[in-house]
Amino acid sequence: MKEKLYTIELHDALTSEDECPFCWLERKLEQEAIEFVLGSSYMESDMRDKTDRAGFCRCHTKAMFDYGNNLGNAWIFKTRLTWMRQQLKKQMDGFSPQPAALFGKRKKDGEECSLTGWIRQEETHCYVCRRVKETYDRVLDTFIYQIKHEKEFLDLVMKSKGFCIHHFGDLVQVCDRELGKKEKEQVFPLLFQQMDRELVRVQEDIDWLIEKYDYQNQDKDWKNSQDAVQRTMQKIIGGHPADPVFRSQK
Numbered sequence: 001m002k003e004k005l006y007t008i009e010l011h012d013a014l015t016s017e018d019e020c021p022f023c024w025l026e027r028k029l030e031q032e033a034i035e036f037v038l039g040s041s042y043m044e045s046d047m048r049d050k051t052d053r054a055g056f057c058r059c060h061t062k063a064m065f066d067y068g069n070n071l072g073n074a075w076i077f078k079t080r081l082t083w084m085r086q087q088l089k090k091q092m093d094g095f096s097p098q099p100a101a102l103f104g105k106r107k108k109d110g111e112e113c114s115l116t117g118w119i120r121q122e123e124t125h126c127y128v129c130r131r132v133k134e135t136y137d138r139v140l141d142t143f144i145y146q147i148k149h150e151k152e153f154l155d156l157v158m159k160s161k162g163f164c165i166h167h168f169g170d171l172v173q174v175c176d177r178e179l180g181k182k183e184k185e186q187v188f189p190l191l192f193q194q195m196d197r198e199l200v201r202v203q204e205d206i207d208w209l210i211e212k213y214d215y216q217n218q219d220k221d222w223k224n225s226q227d228a229v230q231r232t233m234q235k236i237i238g239g240h241p242a243d244p245v246f247r248s249q250k
């Protein structure tokens with residue numbers, strides 16, 4: 001493998017005791033990317049050239065606002081606006097509306113005109129998303145590498161709390177693509193049993209949380225149910241719904 005291996009990051013994620021090591025890692029990478037963009041790199045014009053072109057998705061735009069650094073955000077979004085105005089102007093200049101005639105060929109529902117298509121396309125590439133995904137993909141490669149080369153690696157995986165269903169989708173995909181027949185016969189049953197077991201655990205927690213609201217149970221122990229809502233949400237779709245807003249410490 002010529003790419004860098006992310007064994008330390010993967011190890012840290014697997015021993016984080018998070019409901020999903022990849023959620024844990026994604027949050028770390030996301031925060032690092034936002035810190036990087038709004039740190040001092042926005043002062044460099046070649047950095048701004050990159051963020052001008054890539055832009056930011058709605059979720060990370062909100063995260064950047066929440067992070068703080070008003071001047072940094074002003075620089076980044078000023079230059080992004082300048083770029084978008086130029087490009088939008090070109091699109092509007094080249095736009096030809098479809099004929100409105102009754103018998104003219106009309107676009108079907110959901111079919112985009114060229115200008116809308118361009119706008120939607122601009123919303124698909126986000127600088128933060130891209131940075132996170134690049135490292136995340138390498139971590140998935142490292143996961144495969146470790147299965148192939150590190151005997152104790154699967155024990156470490158089995159000691160974790162399993163994965164959220166969202167990231168489990170990525171993991172199954174990469175294992176199915178990259179592992180050999182023998183490895184698949186070993187790995188898939190282990191991963192599937194673990195997912196079953198860990199999802200049952202979370203199910204029991206959220207079931208008990210609801211039971212606890214019954215007055216007959218008011219004096220009973222909460223067990224592990226107090227944060228069951230956010231952990232169930234995470235197990236289903238990924239992310240950390242109960243996280244406080246990530247803000248600059250400066």
Ligand SMILES: [Zn+2]
Binds near residue numbers: 166167239
């Ligand atoms: Zn996850």
Ligand SMILES: [Zn+2]
Binds near residue numbers: 056
């Ligand atoms: Zn994004």
